Amino acid sequence: MKQALATIVKPLPDHLFTLREGNAEMRWEAMAGEGYHTPNDRFFVRNHTSTPLIDAATWRLRVHGPGVRHSRTYDYRQLLAMPSRTVDTAIECAGNGRRFYDVQQHDPIPGIQWGLGGIGVARWRGVPLGHLLEHAGLRPDAVDVVPRGLDAPFENHGHVRRPLPVAKAVDDVLLAYEMNGVPLPPDHGFPARLVVPGWVGIASIKWLGDLEVTTEEASTPWNTVFYPDVTTQPVRSAFEIAWNATITIGGPHILHGRSWSGNGRIVRVEVSFDGGLTWQQAEHHGHHLVGAWLPWHIGWAPQRPGPHVLMARATDESGATQPLITPRQAFGYNFDAVVRHPVQVVHG
Numbered sequence: 094m095k096q097a098l099a100t101i102v103k104p105l106p107d108h109l110f111t112l113r114e115g116n117a118e119m120r121w122e123a124m125a126g127e128g129y130h131t132p133n134d135r136f137f138v139r140n141h142t143s144t145p146l147i148d149a150a151t152w153r154l155r156v157h158g159p160g161v162r163h164s165r166t167y168d169y170r171q172l173l174a175m176p177s178r179t180v181d182t183a184i185e186c187a188g189n190g191r192r193f194y195d196v197q198q199h200d201p202i203p204g205i206q207w208g209l210g211g212i213g214v215a216r217w218r219g220v221p222l223g224h225l226l227e228h229a230g231l232r233p234d235a236v237d238v239v240p241r242g243l244d245a246p247f248e249n250h251g252h253v254r255r256p257l258p259v260a261k262a263v264d265d266v267l268l269a270y271e272m273n274g275v276p277l278p279p280d281h282g283f284p285a286r287l288v289v290p291g292w293v294g295i296a297s298i299k300w301l302g303d304l305e306v307t308t309e310e311a312s313t314p315w316n317t318v319f320y321p322d323v324t325t326q327p328v329r330s331a332f333e334i335a336w337n338a339t340i341t342i343g344g345p346h347i348l349h350g351r352s353w354s355g356n357g358r359i360v361r362v363e364v365s366f367d368g369g370l371t372w373q374q375a376e377h378h379g380h381h382l383v384g385a386w387l388p389w390h391i392g393w394a395p396q397r398p399g400p401h402v403l404m405a406r407a408t409d410e411s412g413a414t415q416p417l418i419t420p421r422q423a424f425g426y427n428f429d430a431v432v433r434h435p436v437q438v439v440h441g
């Protein structure tokens with residue numbers, strides 16, 4: 094087992110993660126045979142600096158600013174005693190899939206070169222953010238909530254913080270303290286983080302120290318210099334198979350995968366084994382929740398040995414379908430094209 098990064102606390106074994114510039118990308122084969130949720134031991138980690146170790150006994154969350162009537166401070170026990178809700182939703186990095194601008198479209202874009210493993214789905218439990226804001230006396234003229242992390246400042250930009258419109262904050266955002274039935278692990282935001290369904294991962298600020306509520310549109314480096322103009326996530330699909338996996342000739346094999354979209358449910362998944370000439374519908378199984386993913390499977394009986402390419406293409410309820418090429422995006426976000434997944438077919 095390898096523990097290569099001082100910036101991440103949990104073990105990062107090779108069979109679960111690919112390390113990318115101080116961040117840990119989940120290997121998709123690590124989801125094979127797993128249930129609907131991504132277990133905490135294999136959930137991707139994206140840290141601007143390092144995971145801080147925070148003592149829940151001395152931790153405080155401050156809610157303040159002109160958008161609330163009362164400046165309030167909450168401790169961990171008060172948070173746990175508030176009305177709670179459970180939400181099953183994905184957190185996905187805006188740059189997920191960035192490496193395919195390079196490997197597939199030969200147009201590399203700087204930034205963390207994520208494959209498709211910068212996503213995970215967990216069962217989050219916590220206090221609806223709207224409830225907490227009401228408790229602090231949310232004013233009708235409030236505009237943005239600016240959550241700030243307690244991790245070390247990033248370069249010369251201060252603590253990680255990104256404005257969140259009040260309308261979204263009171264709609265479905267969770268102030269989460271539990272992940273898949275246990276207290277948030279340190280790397281995922283202990284003692285409390287935001288979980289913002291359907292939106293780019295940077296909205297889900299970890300290690301919350303304070304929430305400033307403004308009465309004017311707020312701006313921080315995290316909605317101007319980094320991650321400008323991105324909110325919801327596009328349609329993507331992945332096979333639960335290793336990159337360059339070996340598959341025996343014949344079969345049939347049942348191939349599993351998952352598709353997701355920040356804009357609603359997936360309504361159709363098609364798979365091609367011949368480079369996109371023909372497409373077959375995959376079968377859905379299990380549940381599919383808005384803001385999370387749809388598990389699917391399809392049979393395949395390859396007839397010749399050698400390199401093959403698997404392609405999966407999903408369509409969501411808004412009608413958005415994965416294209417074959419994604420137009421260049423300056424920051425490398427929004428890669429939604431069908432990913433060409435190489436496998437080797439061999440004699441059994």
Ligand SMILES: Nc1nc2c(c(=O)[nH]1)N[C@H]1C(S)=C(S)[C@@H](COP(=O)(O)O)O[C@H]1N2
Pocket residue numbers: 136137138139140141142184185186187241242243244253280281282293294295296297298299300
């Ligand atoms: N305080 C703080 N919150 C943060 C970050 C961070 O570096 N510091 N990274 C953000 C980004 S870019 C992503 S994609 C998600 C990743 O969440 P995870 O590490 O729990 O998977 O956390 C977000 N929240």
Ligand SMILES: [Mo]
Pocket residue numbers: 139185186187188294295
């Ligand atoms: Mo991210």
